[in-house]
Amino acid sequence: METIHTVPWMKQVAAQARRDDRVIGLVPTMGALHQGHLSLVRAAQKQCSPVVVSIFVNPKQFGPSEDFQKYPRTLEADRAVLQTSGVDYLFVPSPQEIYPAGFQTAVVVEGLSQRLEGRLRPGHFRGVTTVVLKLLEIAQPRLAFFGRKDAQQARIIRQMALDLNLGSEIVVCPIVREPDGLALSSRNSYLQGAERQAATVLYRSLDAVRREIAAGERNVAHLLISLRQVVTSEPAVTLDYAEIVDADTFEPILQLRKICYALIAARIGGTRLIDNALIEPVAESFEVTL
Ligand code: AMP
Secondary structure: OEEEOOHHHHHHHHHHHHHOOOEOEEEEEOOOOOHHHHHHHHHHHHHOEOEEEEEOOOHHHOOOOOOOOOOOOOHHHHHHHHHHOOOOEEEOOOHHHHOOOOOOOOOOOOOHHHOOHHHHOOOHHHHHHHHHHHHHHHHOOOEEEEEHHHHHHHHHHHHHHHHOOOOOEEEEEOOOEOOOOOEOOHHHHHOOOHHHHHOOHHHHHHHHHHHHHHOOOOEHHHHHHHHHHHHHOOOOEEEEEEEEEEOOOOOEOOEOOOOEEEEEEEEEOOEEEEEEEEEEEEOOEEEEEO
């Protein structure tokens, strides 16, 4: 595995791979890698060669009171695990490399970026789309891999790729979970003592919705009541939102009809976690994937 620190070097490698007619796969991450990230790497390796993993803790997607400073940075361990996994290139630019002095451009997907996560984290998606556009431009992937864990982010990036005629296909991969259901996240390392057990409430609330849908419930207001009830039963947890939205528009829906997401964001002590379930019409029923 070759580690690349600069934009011109990454662009040169990508240009050569393109000339050789190779299919570049990009997995953008902020590091502190876990099995969720590695599942994206494996998905990329099935379809692409070379595979590029980027590690960049993007300052522009953190709000002023968020965890940019304390975000876990474990570059040497990340490099070792990527090397063992057979990744071809690790792209680790510095903040100055991505945002040199005088940088003043931003990319915003209007509408989709204003709801849910975007409403609670103003400027977050603007930071995400700006850096992802740059990474796509630099690494020139035919396919770029994202996790459904960040469902709104994946939807926004797909919209950006469509709107700006980017040559990269956006592939969205399933959520990898701990045995007790907690979705893997670099931020899980913040959870202290009893908070770790309390954090499973996100999964448990989504699982309650899954069971109600399996029992025939279709009324979203009823589903939301149980979703929120499970969360509020856990005193250590503060709910930011629990919503069921259309998977395309991320607007709230009243009745299950098309593909939608049950989305949840909650805070446990100082740790903010998100999770979701995908709800899809299948035959005469609905299938819920956690
Ligand atoms: P991050 O490093 O948190 O920015 O995440 C990098 C990519 O990994 C994003 O596309 C995330 O959606 C994805 N990801 C994070 N956690 C998981 C997970 N538990 N399962 C699948 N993908 C994940």
